[in-house]
Amino acid sequence: MSDTVENQGRRDFIVVATNTMLAVGAAAVIYPFVNQMNPAADTLALSSIEVDVSGIEEGQAITVKWRGKPVFIRHRTAKEIELAGQVNMDDLRDPQGDLDRVEKPELLVIQGICTHLGCVPLGQKIGEVKGDFNGWFCPCHGSHYDTSGRIRKGPAPTNLEVPPYTFLSDNVIKIG
Amino acid sequence: MSSPEFKNPVVKWIDHRLPVFSFMHHELHEYPTPRNLSYLWNLGSLAGLALVTMIVTGIILAMHYTPHVDHAFESVERIMRDVNHGWLIRYIHMNGASFFFIVVYIHIFRGLYYGSYKAPRELLWILGVLILLLMMATAFMGYVLPWGQMSFWGATVITNLFSAIPWIGDSIVVWLWGGFSVDNPTLSRFFALHYLMPFLIVGVVILHIIALHRFGSNNPLGIDVSGKQDTIPFHPYYTSKDLFGAMVFLTIFASAIFFYPNFLGHPDNYIPANPLQTPAHIVPEWYFLPFYAILRAIPDKLGGVLMMFGAIAVLFVLPWLDRSPVRSGRFRPLFKLFFWVLLADCVLLGYLGGKPAEGIYVTLSRLATAYYFIHFLVILPLLSVVEKTRPLPQSISTPVIGGGMVSAPAAKRGKADV
Numbered sequence: 363m364s365d366t367v368e369n370q371g372r373r374d375f376i377v378v379a380t381n382t383m384l385a386v387g388a389a390a391v392i393y394p395f396v397n398q399m400n401p402a403a404d405t406l407a408l409s410s411i412e413v414d415v416s417g418i419e420e421g422q423a424i425t426v427k428w429r430g431k432p433v434f435i436r437h438r439t440a441k442e443i444e445l446a447g448q449v450n451m452d453d454l455r456d457p458q459g460d461l462d463r464v465e466k467p468e469l470l471v472i473q474g475i476c477t478h479l480g481c482v483p484l485g486q487k488i489g490e491v492k493g494d495f496n497g498w499f500c501p502c503h504g505s506h507y508d509t510s511g512r513i514r515k516g517p518a519p520t521n522l523e524v525p526p527y528t529f530l531s532d533n534v535i536k537i538g
Numbered sequence: 539m540s541s542p543e544f545k546n547p548v549v550k551w552i553d554h555r556l557p558v559f560s561f562m563h564h565e566l567h568e569y570p571t572p573r574n575l576s577y578l579w580n581l582g583s584l585a586g587l588a589l590v591t592m593i594v595t596g597i598i599l600a601m602h603y604t605p606h607v608d609h610a611f612e613s614v615e616r617i618m619r620d621v622n623h624g625w626l627i628r629y630i631h632m633n634g635a636s637f638f639f640i641v642v643y644i645h646i647f648r649g650l651y652y653g654s655y656k657a658p659r660e661l662l663w664i665l666g667v668l669i670l671l672l673m674m675a676t677a678f679m680g681y682v683l684p685w686g687q688m689s690f691w692g693a694t695v696i697t698n699l700f701s702a703i704p705w706i707g708d709s710i711v712v713w714l715w716g717g718f719s720v721d722n723p724t725l726s727r728f729f730a731l732h733y734l735m736p737f738l739i740v741g742v743v744i745l746h747i748i749a750l751h752r753f754g755s756n757n758p759l760g761i762d763v764s765g766k767q768d769t770i771p772f773h774p775y776y777t778s779k780d781l782f783g784a785m786v787f788l789t790i791f792a793s794a795i796f797f798y799p800n801f802l803g804h805p806d807n808y809i810p811a812n813p814l815q816t817p818a819h820i821v822p823e824w825y826f827l828p829f830y831a832i833l834r835a836i837p838d839k840l841g842g843v844l845m846m847f848g849a850i851a852v853l854f855v856l857p858w859l860d861r862s863p864v865r866s867g868r869f870r871p872l873f874k875l876f877f878w879v880l881l882a883d884c885v886l887l888g889y890l891g892g893k894p895a896e897g898i899y900v901t902l903s904r905l906a907t908a909y910y911f912i913h914f915l916v917i918l919p920l921l922s923v924v925e926k927t928r929p930l931p932q933s934i935s936t937p938v939i940g941g942g943m944v945s946a947p948a949a950k951r952g953k954a955d956v
Contacts, residue, residue: 397622
């Protein structure tokens with residue numbers, strides 16, 4: 363073997379170049395195999411819904427399914443709105459004003475998924491436990507939410523999420 | 539077996555307790571391999587690559603596939619249209635089956651030409667034939683899953699083969715179907731078994747490799763390794779050669795996937811299964827065509843089925859049909875000639891299997907079928923006695939370094955001394 367220093371450098375270059383190309387190739391192969399587990403086109407196509415909210419009377423709430431999960435739509439009473447507006451920000455774990463969480467104060471649209479570990483809180487139906495703050499109560503690990511869906515007591519870290527939605531007309535909202 | 543010295547202390551610690559690194563070093567690194575292997579010896583590792591590819595893509599497809607008669611076809615279409623890169627993964631799997639068979643068929647004919655089935659590698663060969671059988675069952679059941687017209691009618695025809703068994707045939711077919719025709723129960727069980735069988739293949743492949751490493755690879759000269767001068771370590775020599783072959787294989791494979799993904803398939807399988815109408819011209823996948831030709835060549839139901847399975851069965855006993863002491867076709871002038879005739883015969887059978895069963899095609903199928911069996915049952919045993927073989931080289935390294943040739947009987951005596 364005539365391994366001069368000069369030769370060695372050229373060999374190293376070939377080895378590094380080959381391994382680099384190998385890594386690029388491997389990544390290109392792995393990508394589709396990983397990406398196939400992401401939501402498919404038909405799943406993504408179902409990612410927004412339209413809801414007619416005109417039928418919800420004051421004090422009533424409905425639950426709709428969006429992306430496979432419940433969305434709570436509540437037509438709040440004047441008292442509930444007042445209660446939500448009075449809260450001192452210092453008392454909140456995840457401070458957020460009530461008006462920042464709604465498009466129209468009487469209509470509260472929130473994701474019905476407890477921010478602790480994903481259970482569906484109680485309080486939608488008449489007669490269900492509403493928790494210490496008259497909003498929602500998660501039976502899994504005891505999180506209490508107020509009439510604005512904000513976390514007040516229990517293990518959940520943040521408020522019930524507000525999904526992206528817009529009013530298409532006075533009566534119809536589009537979620538997603 | 540020399541124990542390698544590992545520098546990494548973690549590797550050293552583990553290897554002392556669980557000698558996996560020693561094992562890998564022994565079987566994949568220092569493993570002494572004949573120095574004269576040609577590219578035909580790449581096909582084993584390529585088959586392994588194909589098997590792994592099929593299992594990986596298969597598991598992914600199973601994540602998106604629904605094994606139900608009402609949803610199977612649509613779930614495959616969803617894979618093709620909606621699942622991210624689903625088209626790619628399905629095309630890899632679909633063409634992968636064909637390429638797996640291409641590789642394995644070349645691997646088998648390599649073994650036939652160089653006498654790789656002869657002592658002491660009979661069990662290695664038999665395990666290989668077993669793998670072929672398992673592959674055929676797996677491929678057949680996999681072809682049923684998309685629930686297209688060819689899936690349905692292929693399943694119907696192949697399961698009906700078992701009705702040829704006297705007395706109990708019809709009961710067996712009903713048992714296979716789980717009903718009175720190919721229907722949902724059939725599809726569910728085919729899916730379950732199609733998922734299981736590749737792992738059985740992996741098991742037999744492991745046995746195949748254990749048997750291979752007992753005496754090492756055969757080689758183009760077909761003579762035994764006589765010492766260190768005849769071998770080179772597997773790594774880096776054959777790992778790099780296998781890797782190069784794999785790159786060539788993948789290039790061809792990728793060309794098929796990206797440019798001609800449906801070339802080897804049948805368009806009728808993109809029509810949803812219809813139990814009330816058989817396609818006008820029904821053919822199996824190309825890799826079954828030679829066997830299909832044999833099935834149709836025999837004008838008797840049971841006879842056709844027996845001959846078709848017999849075409850594989852004869853391979854199991856091949857080591858005892860060919861008794862010639864010389865392995866490699868290089869030193870067997872007559873055997874070499876008949877080998878090429880056999881290969882042509884198999885290609886012809888494949889061609890005939892794809893043609894309608896009428897007129898000249900039937901006659902040719904019968905002749906080709908007859909020749910297939912005559913080759914194994916008459917010609918090979920006869921050649922073992924009458925053929926005058928060419929002198930064998932003294933050792934693998936002799937033709938390289940230079941030296942004399944010895945006659946075949948002498949080579950045999952030499953082998954007995956080892």
